[in-house]
Amino acid sequence: MKRLILATRNAGKITELHAILADAGLDLDLVGADAYPDIPDVKETGVTFAENALLKAHALARATGLPAVADDSGLCVDVLGGAPGIFSARWSGTHGDDEANLNLLLAQLGDIADEHRGAYFACAAALALPDGTERVVEGRLNGVLRHTPSGTNGFGYDPILQPEGETRTCAELTPAEKNAISHRGQAFRALVPVVRELAG
Numbered sequence: 001m002k003r004l005i006l007a008t009r010n011a012g013k014i015t016e017l018h019a020i021l022a023d024a025g026l027d028l029d030l031v032g033a034d035a036y037p038d039i040p041d042v043k044e045t046g047v048t049f050a051e052n053a054l055l056k057a058h059a060l061a062r063a064t065g066l067p068a069v070a071d072d073s074g075l076c077v078d079v080l081g082g083a084p085g086i087f088s089a090r091w092s093g094t095h096g097d098d099e100a101n102l103n104l105l106l107a108q109l110g111d112i113a114d115e116h117r118g119a120y121f122a123c124a125a126a127l128a129l130p131d132g133t134e135r136v137v138e139g140r141l142n143g144v145l146r147h148t149p150s151g152t153n154g155f156g157y158d159p160i161l162q163p164e165g166e167t168r169t170c171a172e173l174t175p176a177e178k179n180a181i182s183h184r185g186q187a188f189r190a191l192v193p194v195v196r197e198l199a200g
Ligand code: ITT
Pocket: 007, 008, 009, 010, 013, 071, 072, 073, 074, 075, 088, 089, 090, 096, 098, 101, 121, 154, 155, 156, 157, 158, 170, 182, 184
């Protein structure tokens, strides 16, 4: 079976991509970056989600000799001109402190009325081959930001993003409901024909 590596240590992402590839009839041995612990993490020096996804995918493909997939995602707030964007994971200064990041964003938007609270989750997913071939696809989940967090599912900014057409926040959706509409779900599904063409 052909092996495909996904540039993440997040088990949830591996499960999600695995299910999407299997649904599409692609029988691949999908492994996470943990399968190659000696390979150092890549510095995300790009200024767009696509650049960062490509940086991670190329580094992993070069280091392992395998086709590699990487994603980069974040929350883009209209009234902040698209921020936090690529800085979503460290908006409060500490990488990965979801609660502090969310609380800082809510405080910054404190006086902003409902009609100006548009925002979206964005995701770029890249596939790179060891020979340098690359493709990148994107997904987006539009919504509005609540004034207070609600729900306990998911992670990051899920408790404050209410998707368009929903009455619940992303953190009140089940994982399956969120995957069906999410930026990452869309990007991973858009990657299926690319994987089939280049690595299937
Ligand atoms: P990797 O280990 O795979 O890099 P990550 O969680 O550090 O995963 P992501 O690129 O997936 O990095 O996401 C960056 C930040 O964007 C993440 O820390 C959240 O704050 C936010 N974010 C991205 N996708 C999200 C989602 O589906 N729900 C809530 N917040 C999300």
